[in-house]
Amino acid sequence: xxxxxxxxxxxxxxxxxxxxxxxxxxxxxxxxxxxxxxxxxxxxxxxxxxxxxxxxxxxxxxxxxxxxxxxxxxxxxxxxxxxxxxxxxxxxxxxxxxxxxxxxxxxxxxxxxxxxxxxxxxxxxxxxxxxxxxxxxxxxxxxxxxxxxxxxxxxxxxxxxxxxxxxxxxxxxxxxxxxxxxxxxxxxxxxxxxxxxxxxxxxxxxxxxxxxxxxxxxxxxxxxxxxxxxxxxxxxxxxxxxxx
Amino acid sequence: xxxxxxxxxxxxxxxxxxxxxxxxxxxxxxxxxxxxxxxxxxxxxxxxxxxxxxxxxxxxxxxxxxxxxxxxxxxxxxxxxxxxxxxxxxxxxxxxxxxxxxxxxxxxxxxxxxxxxxxxxxxxxxxxxxxxxxxxxxxxxxxxxxxxxxxxxxxxxxxxxxxxxxxxxxxxxxxxxxxxxxxxxxxxxxxxxxxxxxxxxxxxxxxxxxxxxxxxxxxxxxxxxxxxxxxxxxxxxxxxxxxxxxxxxxxxxxxxxxxxxxxxxxxxxxxxxxxxxxxxxxxxxxxxxxxxxxxxxxxxxxxxxxxxxxxxxxxxxxxxx
Numbered sequence: 414x415x416x417x418x419x420x421x422x423x424x425x426x427x428x429x430x431x432x433x434x435x436x437x438x439x440x441x442x443x444x445x446x447x448x449x450x451x452x453x454x455x456x457x458x459x460x461x462x463x464x465x466x467x468x469x470x471x472x473x474x475x476x477x478x479x480x481x482x483x484x485x486x487x488x489x490x491x492x493x494x495x496x497x498x499x500x501x502x503x504x505x506x507x508x509x510x511x512x513x514x515x516x517x518x519x520x521x522x523x524x525x526x527x528x529x530x531x532x533x534x535x536x537x538x539x540x541x542x543x544x545x546x547x548x549x550x551x552x553x554x555x556x557x558x559x560x561x562x563x564x565x566x567x568x569x570x571x572x573x574x575x576x577x578x579x580x581x582x583x584x585x586x587x588x589x590x591x592x593x594x595x596x597x598x599x600x601x602x603x604x605x606x607x608x609x610x611x612x613x614x615x616x617x618x619x620x621x622x623x624x625x626x627x628x629x630x631x632x633x634x635x636x637x638x639x640x641x642x643x644x645x646x647x648x649x650x651x652x653x654x655x656x657x
Numbered sequence: 658x659x660x661x662x663x664x665x666x667x668x669x670x671x672x673x674x675x676x677x678x679x680x681x682x683x684x685x686x687x688x689x690x691x692x693x694x695x696x697x698x699x700x701x702x703x704x705x706x707x708x709x710x711x712x713x714x715x716x717x718x719x720x721x722x723x724x725x726x727x728x729x730x731x732x733x734x735x736x737x738x739x740x741x742x743x744x745x746x747x748x749x750x751x752x753x754x755x756x757x758x759x760x761x762x763x764x765x766x767x768x769x770x771x772x773x774x775x776x777x778x779x780x781x782x783x784x785x786x787x788x789x790x791x792x793x794x795x796x797x798x799x800x801x802x803x804x805x806x807x808x809x810x811x812x813x814x815x816x817x818x819x820x821x822x823x824x825x826x827x828x829x830x831x832x833x834x835x836x837x838x839x840x841x842x843x844x845x846x847x848x849x850x851x852x853x854x855x856x857x858x859x860x861x862x863x864x865x866x867x868x869x870x871x872x873x874x875x876x877x878x879x880x881x882x883x884x885x886x887x888x889x890x891x892x893x894x895x896x897x898x899x900x901x902x903x904x905x906x907x908x909x910x911x912x913x914x915x916x917x918x919x920x921x922x923x924x925x926x927x928x929x930x931x932x933x934x935x936x937x938x939x940x941x942x943x944x945x946x947x948x949x950x951x952x953x954x955x956x957x958x959x960x961x962x963x964x965x966x967x968x969x970x971x972x973x974x975x976x977x978x
Contacts, residue, residue: 461859487861495859501852512849515842516861524842564860 414439414474414568414599415460415491421468422452422459422623429455431623432469437568442590442600444610444631447620448644453603454496456620457572461493462486473568488516490567494574496603498553500545506532507541509556513563528563535559535589551582555589562593569593571602575609583609607635619643670836673920677825681818688934690817694889696930697824702882702903703910703922704831709875710908711917712838714851715868718775719782720879720907722760723753725898726785727880732801732887733794742803742812746884753880754873756781761872765865770854779904786899800894803887812888820889827885828923831878835919847871851917879907902947909950913957915964924965928953 415437422430429452437443447453458464460471462483471478478486501509510528511521518524532538535555540548545556554574561569571590575583587609594600604610610617610631617634619627621643627634634640677697681690702724709715730752731745740748764777789795807815814820838844846867849857858864887893897903906929914925932953933946961967 463855463859482863483858484861484863487859492861493859495856499853499856499859501849501856503852504848508845508848512845512857512862513860515845519842521840521842521845524845560856560860 415601416472417456417460417469418472419469420456420459420466420471422455422464423467428623430459430620433620433623433625434469435618435625435628437599437601439599440594440597441616442594442602442614443616443618444614445601445603445618445620446605446607446610451620451643452623453620454572457493457570457603461491461570463493487564487566490565491570492561492564492566492568493570494557494561494572496572496576498550498557500548500553500556502546503544505542505544506537506548506556509545510537510559510563513560516564531559531563534592535562536585550577551579551586554578554586558586558589558593562598566598568599568601571600573603573605575604575606587613611635670832674829677828681821685818687817690821692930692934694817694821694824695933696927697821697828698882698885698889699906699910699926699929700923701824701828701831701885702879702907703914703926704828704835705875705878705882706907707911707916707918707922708831708835708838708878709871711911711915711921712835712844712851713847713868713871715872716771716775716908717778717904718908719778719780719901719904720875721899721901721903722778722782722785723756723876723879724883724886724903724907725782725789725895726756726876727753727883728887728893728898729789729795729801729883730880731884732803732893736801736803737794741810742884742888743810746812746881749880749884750877751880753883754877756785756880757872757874757876758869760876761869765868779901782899782901782904786895789895789899795895798895800892800897801887803891805891813891824885827881832919832923834874834878839919843867843870848917905947909954911964913950913954913965915966918964918966921964921966924969928965 417433417435419432419434420430421428421432433456445453455464459466462478462481466479473486473489473491478489501512507525507528510531511524514524514527514531518527529541532541535558537552537555537559548556558574575586578586583606590600590613602614614631617628617631618625619634619640626643627637627640680693705723706717706720710717727749731742731749734740734745734748735742760778760781764774769777790798795801805813807813809819838847846857846862849862850864850867854864883898886898910925910929911922913928914923915921929950932949936946936949957964
């Protein structure tokens with residue numbers, strides 16, 4: 414469904430993403446992990462069209478989306494969320510989600526009805542009329558998810574939807590994500606929280622200093638000494654501290 | 658804006674329209690009808706600002722640029738080429754819309770947002786003011802005088818009440834547009850753009866084209882306002898129709914009444930007209946009304962950031978429950 418080939422992004426002299434390639438097959442949950450500053454969010458921004466690509470290509474469905482504007486990519490069915498949540502603050506939860514739903518439905522009644530449905534699906538059905546500005550972090554993350562989901566995407570790019578959440582909130586949102594996948598939406602997620610990624614994804618890519626340094630099923634990847642080293646620093650592979 | 662919009666409350670709208678229709682018969686004196694015309698005129702040009710500034714968050718400091726373009730377009734056609742001002746009316750809408758397209762295309766393409774966009778509109782208004790001041794076809798600084806030939810066919814109503822009902826029709830149309838924005842997909846997308854452009858883009862909204870559309874619409878309304886103004890006062894010059902005063906009035910009536918609301922500009926406009934007439938009767942200090950109005954704006958921003966309409970809604974909400 415999505416194929417990223419040798420994608421490179423430079424900021425002046427700094428190469429933020431260095432010939433990264435990855436593949437997201439339809440119907441899967443694929444995770445992209447890596448230490449802070451590895452370039453995960455930059456890679457996401459390049460894929461979704463927010464940043465220009467210096468080298469390489471992004472294939473979505475059957476076409477190249479390199480150089481196409483964000484809104485066109487979104488209309489093709491690839492929609493991202495933001496790590497730092499970007500709610501429409503002065504609109505209510507319902508209106509926020511309806512903006513997404515309006516991409517699918519022309520009429521207000523249908524869009525709001527669909528937005529209501531989506532809200533219930535992500536557990537926001539009881540706070541529809543609250544303004545988005547007053548939501549907790551956990552609820553803002555859900556709102557990001559709901560809004561993008563309401564556009565009826567084919568591929569969701571989730572940028573750290575679990576960051577800053579407590580374990581209960583994480584397990585709740587993991588269920589929501591599993592539920593989304595069950596409806597046939599393919600998911601590529603960036604995550605820091607290892608525990609969540611292990612339970613969710615079928616395949617993992619590890620990014621470090623802009624390069625993909627490892628890939629494979631989660632159970633294999635976490636045992637990979639290169640990965641452990643990238644996360645915990647040189648020498649960490651010697652002991653039994655590889656349970657990060 | 659704060660809660661999910663309910664189905665359109667037609668009875669309220671019809672009631673307000675009915676009151677506006679009866680007004681000149683209850684207060685038939687020329688002074689009061691003139692007051693009504695001015696209040697509705699401010700409401701109309703305020704709404705022109707509001708649909709771009711309030712609904713779509715594209716705040717402009719130089720909204721008069723559309724107003725002036727419309728005023729000069731219809732007046733030049735009439736005075737220089739003998740074109741009937743009723744034809745000038747749609748032409749002024751096109752002129753305002755074109756200026757909207759030009760400013761929007763240039764500044765949105767360049768990614769100018771917020772205060773940068775506001776300053777660009779101001780710069781355009783000043784530019785057109787200087788041009789109007791220097792070229793011959795506009796009559797330069799002397800301005801253009803429309804010869805008085807009172808007849809309805811000539812857009813000069815022998816009775817002021819004719820102007821009153823014309824501007825009432827225009828205000829009704831502008832409020833209908835605002836209601837439509839409040840309840841349509843287009844309006845929802847504009848609200849999203851106002852709140853967060855990046856997030857709007859990420860959801861598939863073509864931010865550039867939506868902003869351009871609303872600025873063209875807003876510009877067209879502003880242009881019509883300019884045409885009406887010329888016909889009512891029969892005189893325009895660069896400072897009157899491209900000066901900062903009108904821009905300020907447009908955004909003041911919206912912000913005081915409630916930006917991004919359907920009736921905000923009307924509420925603000927009635928208040929502005931009332932203050933300005935009272936100030937003129939009580940003293941003859943030029944511009945005192947705007948001083949009072951400015952002070953009021955400070956109070957409103959401090960205590961009612963969503964405008965007077967917020968106060969009205971709070972009061973009416975409390976009573977039934």
